Amino acid sequence: MAPLLGHPLPANAAPPPVTTPVTDHCPHRVSPPPAVDTSEVVAPGMSAPGPLPVPDPPIGGTRLGACGVVADPGLGAVPERLTSAGWLIADLDTGKIIAAKDPHGRYRPASTIKVLFSLVILDAIDRGTMDLDTIVTAAPEDWSAEGDSCGMGPGGRYTNRDLLTGLMVVSGNDCASALARQLGGVTATLTAMNDRARALQALDTHASTPSGLDAAGMSTSPYDLAIIYREAMRNSLFRELIALHDYRFPGYPKRPDVPGDKDHPSYLMQTSNHLLLDGYPGMLGGKTGYTDDAQKTFVGAAERDGRRVVIVQMYGLTVESDSYWDQAESMYDYGFRAPPDTEVGRLVTARTRESAAPITSAAAPKAAHALPSTGTDHPDSWSIRILVGLCAALIAIGLLLFALRLFARR
Structure with a gap:
């Protein structure tokens, strides 16, 4: 495997060639790539979820059943040096897919699944069963959560706005734990997430953890992440939070069980989305992810000259001289260069079960929050x-x- 960024090559060594994984033979049509660790080993006496059925015909158009690159040859070559096994570029508003690679290939989402989790939370807020101003006291399962953290601690008190923001801005798994607890626990949360995915026709998607940590059965695809993110962008609160560069997250009091501990003050956390942090022109926001099994993942949108493009990257890596962010920029540039009528497939919507209608503008008022999509009147x-x-x-x-x-x- 090529060295990761931050692990320099020996002096005078030439950088390794950047290669895109070959997926033309559809190795991930049914299940994600094999796990590299024990994260998906189930407990004795338990069984792992079986693979999801493969829709036939493929959702979004027959061309999306291909597992290699799907693109209009008239646009020239697709971006080079993309390390993702699966990726997708689409017009966010019309739903027209501009280009893709293994669009329905099944991969682990890592923390990009938090976009689906946020949809469930936003639904609860819209229904009035959850309030942004409700104060939540941290529990041991929150501050001991594995992976990325916002820094919740014993005795800490946080509003749901703090928690939802932390979930989106720094991908806090501690915030995910606290939010899931309010939805009735992990099992109830996963049921709601998977029901929401089916309503959106994200039929490659199965959430096994709310946070995106690897677990048996976890699956999504570049296509599904695009329609999940597109649905989330209908919601003005999501658009507000996903676009934040930073946010002051509350602290917590000193721990009496830790000798010499002091109060833990609030701090200014910064987004994990470097395209937003570093000022990529028109960046509207996006969600990052990484686990050893999922590798790097990303879904996000940018705007240029009144046009909005969403991209998805799955099962990729940053390698020397070719960061994942550079790859994302080349995908956005390709998308914005494509004529508006470019279309190799469509992002469907649960509202019509057909081609997607234009999405509410980013400048839309808060009243534009979407109702839960059920696919029925x-x-x-x-x-x-x-x-x-x-x-x-x-x-x-x-x-x-x-x-x-x-x-x-x-």
Whole structure:
């Protein structure tokens, strides 16, 4: 494997060639690549979830059933030096897919699954079953969570806004734990996440942990991450949080069980999205991820000249002279160069089960929050239809009686 950034090559050594994994033979059509550690080993007596069915025809268009590069040859070569096994570039508003590689290949999402988790939280906020101002006291399972952390601690008190922001800005697994607890626990949270994925037709997706830590059955695809992120971008609160460069996260009091400990003050945390942090033009926000099994993952959107492009990167690496951020920039540049009518497939939406409609502008008011997508008509729409039908029937009866009365007078 090529050395990671931060592990220099020997003096005078030439950088290794950057190669994109070959996926034309569809090695990940059914399941993600083999795990490299024991994170997906299930407990004795337990069984791992089976692989998800493979939709036929593929969601989004027949061309997306290919596992190699899918692109319009008239646009020239796709970006070079992409280390991701699977990737996708699409117009965020129209849903037209500009280019992709192994779009329905199944890979582990790492922390990009937190976008799906955030949709479940935003749904709860919209329903009124969760409030941004509710104060949550940290629990031991929060501050002891594995992986990236916002720095929750014993005795710490945090609003749900703090926790949701920490989830998006620095990918805090401690925040994920505290939020899942409010949704009824991990099992209830995963049920809600997987139900939401099915409603969106993200049929390559199965969440096994809310945070994105690897576990048996964890799966998604470049295509699914794009439609999940696109759905999240309909919500003004998500757009606000995913675009934050930094946020002051609360501290917690000194621990009496730690001799000499002092109060832990609030601190200014910074986004893990370097495209946003380093000022990539038009960057609207994005979600990063990494585990040993998932490798690097990313989903995010940028805007240029009124056009918004979303990209997904999965199962890739930063190598010497070729960072994952450089690769992302080349994908955005390719997407913005493509004519608006470029289309090799479509990002579907649960609202119509067909081609996606334009998304609310990033400048839309807060009232533009999306209702949970169920793929069915809202109950109120049926009430209106029934009422209109009754009114029409009454009018018809009235006209008939009037006509009969006129006839009787003759």
